[in-house]
Amino acid sequence: MKKNKAFIIGFIAPCALSLLVMYLYPVVRTVIMSFFGIESVTAEVSDWSFNGIDNYIKIFSSPTFQRAMTNMLLIWLVGGIIVLVLALLFAVILTSGIRFKKFFRAAIYMPNIISAVALATMWIQYIYNQDYGLLNQILGIFGLEGKNWLGTDMKFWAMLGAFIFGAVGYYMLIFISGIERIPEDLYEAATIDGANKVQQFGSITLPLLRSIFKTNITFWSVNCITFYLWSKMFAPVSTEASTIVPVVYLYDTVFGTTGNVQRDAGAGAAVGVTLAIFVAIVYFIMNKLLKDDDLEF
Amino acid sequence: MSKKEKVVYKEKINWKKEAALLPGYVLVLLWIAFTAVVLIWIVGASFSTSTEIFSGSVFKFESGFHWENYVTAWTSSNVSVFFGNSLLYSLVTCVVVILIAAPAAYVLSRYTFLGNKPIKTSLILAMSIPEVMIIMPIYALTAQYHIRGRILLIVLYICIRVPFTTTYLLNFFASLSRSYEEAAAIDGCSPSKTFWQIMLPLVQPAIITVTIFNFLSVWNEFFMALIFATSTDMTPVGVGLLQIVNGMKYTGEWGALFAAVIIVFLPTFLLYIFLSEKIIAGVTGGGVKG
Numbered sequence: 001m002k003k004n005k006a007f008i009i010g011f012i013a014p015c016a017l018s019l020l021v022m023y024l025y026p027v028v029r030t031v032i033m034s035f036f037g038i039e040s041v042t043a044e045v046s047d048w049s050f051n052g053i054d055n056y057i058k059i060f061s062s063p064t065f066q067r068a069m070t071n072m073l074l075i076w077l078v079g080g081i082i083v084l085v086l087a088l089l090f091a092v093i094l095t096s097g098i099r100f101k102k103f104f105r106a107a108i109y110m111p112n113i114i115s116a117v118a119l120a121t122m123w124i125q126y127i128y129n130q131d132y133g134l135l136n137q138i139l140g141i142f143g144l145e146g147k148n149w150l151g152t153d154m155k156f157w158a159m160l161g162a163f164i165f166g167a168v169g170y171y172m173l174i175f176i177s178g179i180e181r182i183p184e185d186l187y188e189a190a191t192i193d194g195a196n197k198v199q200q201f202g203s204i205t206l207p208l209l210r211s212i213f214k215t216n217i218t219f220w221s222v223n224c225i226t227f228y229l230w231s232k233m234f235a236p237v238s239t240e241a242s243t244i245v246p247v248v249y250l251y252d253t254v255f256g257t258t259g260n261v262q263r264d265a266g267a268g269a270a271v272g273v274t275l276a277i278f279v280a281i282v283y284f285i286m287n288k289l290l291k292d293d294d295l296e297f
Numbered sequence: 298m299s300k301k302e303k304v305v306y307k308e309k310i311n312w313k314k315e316a317a318l319l320p321g322y323v324l325v326l327l328w329i330a331f332t333a334v335v336l337i338w339i340v341g342a343s344f345s346t347s348t349e350i351f352s353g354s355v356f357k358f359e360s361g362f363h364w365e366n367y368v369t370a371w372t373s374s375n376v377s378v379f380f381g382n383s384l385l386y387s388l389v390t391c392v393v394v395i396l397i398a399a400p401a402a403y404v405l406s407r408y409t410f411l412g413n414k415p416i417k418t419s420l421i422l423a424m425s426i427p428e429v430m431i432i433m434p435i436y437a438l439t440a441q442y443h444i445r446g447r448i449l450l451i452v453l454y455i456c457i458r459v460p461f462t463t464t465y466l467l468n469f470f471a472s473l474s475r476s477y478e479e480a481a482a483i484d485g486c487s488p489s490k491t492f493w494q495i496m497l498p499l500v501q502p503a504i505i506t507v508t509i510f511n512f513l514s515v516w517n518e519f520f521m522a523l524i525f526a527t528s529t530d531m532t533p534v535g536v537g538l539l540q541i542v543n544g545m546k547y548t549g550e551w552g553a554l555f556a557a558v559i560i561v562f563l564p565t566f567l568l569y570i571f572l573s574e575k576i577i578a579g580v581t582g583g584g585v586k587g
Contacts, residue, residue, distance in 0.1 A: 015401030022456035
């Protein structure tokens with residue numbers, strides 16, 4: 001038994017150590033930091049000054065942070081509706097007995113496995129380009145005038161469009177796995193009873209996909225809260241109000257921007273804690289909802 | 298098992314059925330055609346000069362194929378450095394993560410001991426903690442102890458992949474029969490030898506799947522690299538590409554930019570062509586029952 005103990009400790013120690021160093025310590029320290037006035041991230045603990053919830057008051061009254069939160073909510077709501085509708089549509093099409101299903105599925109999922117930086121570069125440098133871009137050429141075919149997609153007024157929607165294109169495949173895969181778990185005989189019975197495809201979708205597929213919807217909404221919410229890369233790619237040098245999101249705001253307040261050298265690690269920590277609380281709320285709500293109606297079939 | 302066995306026979310194309318599916322075909326094909334056009338154009342542009350790109354004559358190749366775009370990207374735009382770094386980070390992470398996570402997953406799934414449950418819960422919690430919650434203290438820590446260079450990012454990537462890898466392997470170890478260990482114990486095999494020689498090879502398929510995901514995730518990682526890669530010689534491809542795009546306004550070598558995009562995109566794309574079935578099965582297997 002003694003020998004077993006040493007064996008277990010030896011096997012679990014590296015994993016436990018990485019949890020402590022990489023997660024437990026940083027999370028605790030970030031939470032503490034959010035209640036202190038700290039200028040530089042690297043400041044000694046002795047230079048910290050306790051200021052209660054001032055950091056939180058500061059970020060929530062900052063117009064930049066409010067704008068970042070608004071953008072995040074817009075991405076969550078508008079992007080979420082479009083992504084989930086498209087993903088469900090493709091999932092239904094691909095499970096309807098279509099040929100080359102495996103190829104189509106792989107092709108639609110493909111943007112998820114390539115570097116998002118490469119993907120964003122393709123959109124910015126080619127699709128949205130004003131001179132030779134794909135979108136303006138397509139508009140040209142229909143005799144419409146090209147737009148400056150990356151101008152201030154369109155930039156947010158251009159970013160959202162590119163982000164949606166890359167995201168659809170993932171949610172589609174989850175919908176497909178949900179649809180494929182629905183027993184075939186339900187549809188057969190419905191067909192015998194004279195229900196058409198649309199009726200079957202409305203009264204069999206959709207209700208039985210409830211838990212899959214919740215899974216997808218959870219993943220989408222967490223994805224939006226930590227949204228960063230696309231915002232950085234669409235405003236690479238200096239942060240712009242049109243594309244700012246909370247994580248970009250955090251980065252700028254902690255590490256400073258090109259034009260603004262003022263840093264505030266305490267406020268940055270407060271942003272981090274706020275986002276983590278959002279993630280926790282999402283998980284909590286979804287867990288509560290899921291428990292209520294766990295469908296078994 | 299619940300799926301009915303289907304009789305395999307050459308099905309004649311049922312035109313009526315196909316016609317009913319036509320709108321579906323059109324939608325899916327439009328979406329994929331869009332993707333294909335973009336990819337093909339990027340490949341075309343990577344062989345063209347900046348003038349050709351701007352005049353919209355990418356596919357005429359009037360001045361021939363400009364392979365030198367790739368040479369420019371690889372050498373003077375530092376892509377070779379970024380590429381080498383990403384390869385190093387991905388490969389080392391993939392190997393070390395398994396060495397840390399597999400033994401942990403094994404004892405967590407097989408032995409009851411104090412702290413078993415809390416560790417399992419922490420692993421799942423760790424996966425859902427946003428990275429912004431951990432970067433600041435780690436930044437302070439690494440600055441305080443002057444930890445920098447490639448080793449820093451390697452350690453960070455390993456730690457970040459441990460929770461997912463351990464949780465993923467846990468379920469596979471739990472599904473193995475106990476009779477392997479009993480037989481090994483009777484033969485006088487020590488627990489750790491039993492693990493390395495008998496149990497670990499048994500979960501090989503799961504290790505392969507999780508390694509593919511670890512590789513993709515480290516290769517495509519951006520946020521940590523942006524914060525911790527402070528010099529060119531430790532920058533991976535994602536952040537490197539961002540630097541190239543930002544520098545493009547001054548160098549004006551658009552062909553080289555698109556060549557760099559292709560170089561960054563190619564490794565994971567090739568991996569996907571050969572392993573798409575495995576990757577897709579992994580996503581749905583691990584995603585739905587989270």
